Amino acid sequence: MKGQDYYIPAAAMAIALVFKLPALRNNWRDPLLRSVCVLLTLAGAVFTFAAPPTIDAVNEWTGIPNFSAPLVYCLMTAFSASCLVLMFNWRGGPAEEIRATSRRWISGYATVVVAIMVLFALGDAPEQRLRDFDTFYANTPYIRVMIAAYLLAHNVAAMTMVAMCWRWSLQVRGWLRGGLVIIVAGYAFSLTYDATKMSAVVARWLGHNLDDLSTYVAPPLASAGALISAVGFVLPLVCQRTSDSWQTWSTYRRLxxxxxxxxxxAPAGTPGVRMSWxxxxxxxxxxxxxxxxxxxxxxxxxxxxxxxxxxxxxxxxxxxxxxxxxxxxxxxxxxxxxxxxxxxxxxxxxxxxxxxxxxxxxxxxxxxxxxxxxxxxxxxxxxxxxxxxxxxxx
Known part of the structure; x- marks a missing residue:
């Protein structure tokens, strides 16, 4: 994949975030709205920092070969956590239960983020690899554990999201059901991404070579999965708000x-309330x-x-x-x-x-x-x- 294949979805996430910022500024205490904005921010960051030109620039700027690898892994892990937290806030329920569940997932994935950085620091990856880091260093001490940790965390989040969204979609109708089905489709791509990556890494562990799965097949699947999932999250919220606004204007007109x-x-000269446009x-x-x-x-x-x-x-x-x-x-x-x-x-x-x-x-x-x-x-x-x-x- 070329740089624009990453930057175009990142720009789409940024535009969606810009449209959500006014609502966040007016109602920043809303946990659902905060979760949406965090998800859009992390999705855009994943696309941006996973692009090969950005990987090269970050490595050069930090002076650390392959520093972009743990950075992207951390962003992907945080994105997985943000999806889970958004889903729990979106589904609703007792506020204290939602906060407790969100804290547990955030704490678990924060641990994975810290482990990724520590394992990278302990490992040795001196040769810069822009596209095949996972398979090239699949047998390197500590680095191999880092790769397995981020793939496992991503896979757990993907399977949890598919199960949760599919069960919920059977209970609801309208835009919400459509959004949940889209999310399930997006995470189906993510699970396929995990399968191709794991297959290539395990093949390296066993002395075989399936690097093409990781280098050429997995990245488009990850991009498609993240983009489709983000659309699934945003679409019902935007469409429901648009529908509510349309209903309100319709009521105003019909009155x-x-x-x-x-x-x-009304008596002549009775002052009316002036409404700004x-x-x-x-x-x-x-x-x-x-x-x-x-x-x-x-x-x-x-x-x-x-x-x-x-x-x-x-x-x-x-x-x-x-x-x-x-x-x-x-x-x-x-x-x-x-x-x-x-x-x-x-x-x-x-x-x-x-x-x-x-x-x-x-x-x-x-x-x-x-x-x-x-x-x-x-x-x-x-x-x-x-x-x-x-x-x-x-």
């Missing part, structure tokens, strides 16, 4: 009909809900249960279900109240006790308000109630 209807009764969609929805409820309070004296009951019965007669009929009934009462308020801005008609029992709308969150808004725009029952109210008030 528009009801909002415009009740805002038409960068205001989050969640804040816009909350403000629009607040405006609608304020409008209900203004229209309260004009609400007439007779309009709602008649519209409710009519909606049921047209085949609407209970939930839709209630929304149509509330929308009809709002439409009639708006016409009454417009025809009698002083509120004198509303004070007539003969108007019927006055009521309030008790909408349970934005979902009910969206149903009322939809009925206000599309229901023929509401349109008929509006016409009758306009005629009566006229």
């Amino acid at each position: 528009g009909t009801l909002w415009h209807e009740v805002q038409s009764t 960068w205001s989050p969609a969640e804040i816009r929805v909350i403000q629009r809900e607040s405006d609608i409820h304020d409008g209900f309070l203004r229209l309260g004296p004009c609400f007439d249960r007779r309009h709602r009951d008649a519209a409710y019965e009519e909606a049921l007669a047209h085949g609407a279900d209970e939930e839709t009929a209630r929304a149509v009934a509330d929308a009809a009462m709002v439409a009639a109240a708006v016409r009454t308020s417009a025809a009698d801005p002083e509120g004198t008609a509303a004070e007539d006790p003969g108007e019927g029992e006055r009521v309030l709308i008790m909408a349970d969150g934005p979902r009910d308000l969206v149903r009322i808004s939809h009925a206000l725009r599309h229901s023929p029952v509401v349109a008929a109630t509006r016409r009758r109210a306009t005629t009566a008030d006229g």
Whole structure:
């Protein structure tokens, strides 16, 4: 593999990390978000430092032949640990249990990192090898143990991730399941990487030569596995957030009909809350809900249960279900109240006790308000109630 085969995935990891940094800055205490950022950082570092041009530059800069080998092994080991920690935070559960499990895995893999550096220091690897370090030094004292340690640690992490993600994928749906299946596919490549590396190293131990497996077959498998796994981790989080944002903006837009209807009764000169263009969609929805409820309070004296009951019965007669009929009934009462308020801005008609029992709308969150808004725009029952109210008030 050439340098760009490593640097392009590293750049992709860096771009993904840049997009996650604003969220991390605003919510840096979130362990899941921290785990994602650590994983992306380590994935990018593995790709960067495993590239042959970087290996040569690091060895030259440190003045230690093959110093890049334990450095890359340590980064791969840390990346394996970060994947496990992210998975435990992602799956959820009692916070203390997650922290304890994460600490155990971090401690175990930190021990492997220290062992790699100590074994490299004790061993003797004077001849620089950019592509075939594992097989060239497979029989060198201490170095052979270092190579076996990082491969074993990587293999344990890969098998754990495959088992954990596959079991979890059978219990969930949607983007999460898709991400877990992608992670399983990525770690299948990682397990194949481990198999080829171990085969080449064991062949050296037994006096045979399968160096091509380690030199030419394993690196593309490792790159593919790391990249696919990182995509599997990031994709559900990004897509779920995008989906949530889309749903929020959709709610804001669908509340528009009801909002415009009740805002038409606001006294002239009433100051509105100005929202900046960068205001989050969640804040816009909350403000629009607040405006609608304020409008209900203004229209309260004009609400007439007779309009709602008649519209409710009519909606049921047209085949609407209970939930839709209630929304149509509330929308009809709002439409009639708006016409009454417009025809009698002083509120004198509303004070007539003969108007019927006055009521309030008790909408349970934005979902009910969206149903009322939809009925206000599309229901023929509401349109008929509006016409009758306009005629009566006229």
